[in-house]
Amino acid sequence: MLTRRIIPCLDIHNKVVTKGVRFQNNVELGDPVEMAARYYEDGCDELVFYDITASAERRPIDIEMVREVAKAVRIPFAVGGGISNLQDMERVLLAGAEKVSVNSLAVRNPAIIAEGSKAFGAQCIVLGMDPLAVEDRTRCPSGYEITVRGFRERTGMDALEWAKRAVDLGVGEIVVNSVDADGTRSGFELALTGLIADNVSVPVVASGGAGCSQHLVDVFTLAHADAAIIAGMIHTGDTTIPAIKADLVAAGIPIRRHW
């Protein structure tokens, strides 16, 4: 049976892992390569790195960091932030990343999904999306609107329509990061996650709001997520990946047990 993946997310700011709430109030947590190695030893199933300031500062991603992570862990990892074209994607993949994640770039230029998928394979291209719950359903029938640039800008695009279009363009996986739940540690946005997971043919990764093991149980059983991103709950040492996995096994969730 295919197991549900647990994916620690490392937000990188000036070569340091940071954690904030809704991209604000960032606190420095540690060295990305050391943290990646520790989570790998602890049995995480995959890792994701976002260079959260690369796009805003209009600079390419820190490729040396990608190389160092690739040497340190023998599991798949995705890299996002600071990807502006096919050459950037190729550099990240050749440095040893399994996947590249595009978000604002894909909104500006949806063709990049098809180009990346054709050049490197759909399994390499992840769409990150930051949907915000909205009242007005005339513009966004699903009730969720896509935001970009670290939630700062609303696009008027409907989240479910964008997800389906991205799959048609060739994306291999979708990370659904709830703007409303991000950093709150009060649980994933289950309605949003389920809406996307139940209506696209590719794996969906839930993101934003993980605070305890029960939140993961809920997002896997009630919202049908294929994988879940966690950050603050392990970065702060409140819990550990082995402890989360033990809770998920007890709840009957299929989890990778050998690492």
Place this chain on the structure above:
Amino acid sequence: MIAIIDYRAGNLTSVKLAFDTIGREARITSDPACILEAERVIFPGVGAAGAAMRHLQALDLADTLREVVRRGTPFLGICLGTQIILEHSEEDGGVDTLGLLPGRVVRFAPANRYDKVPHMGWNRVHARVPHPLFEGIADETEFYFVHSYYPVPTTDDCTLATTGYAGVTFASALGRGSIVATQFHPEKSGKAGLRLLENFCRWQPAGEEPTC
């Protein structure tokens, strides 16, 4: 030296890094002479079968691979490499492949919307027969998979291990004589994957009875 065959079918960085991790000298190459000199050969690959076969023909490597197998050099196929050592793939409208092992490759056809294609993530691998490739690896250990098509060997005798997904139990590891092949990615499968690669590096197929 271990030759990792480069036939423009995907990124080989993580394959090379995995051998670096276990301290085995491996070289990424598409040079037939280098491949024939190698003590062991890794045939990896991600992407589509049609393009992979065209690249193999363009690089004139199909006969080199047949010669590697004829000589009994230990040979490890990974993912797309595993699929195209069978005889036929239904990908890209149907492609005749290398035929180093009897069998074909078919697409997952999930009966429900929760079984996503590609099959992506960690799934359990159940040993059908004991094989040195899996020595020291607990049965039902999870390995990392990314694929939309799966191998169907003609006879069960070539199946070393199986995995269940989308309503089928498919051959996730295959082997015969000096050939072993995995549908999963040992190079991305943590310590179990490294152990499998280490097992492959120590394997002496000449001492093995052919499994089919």
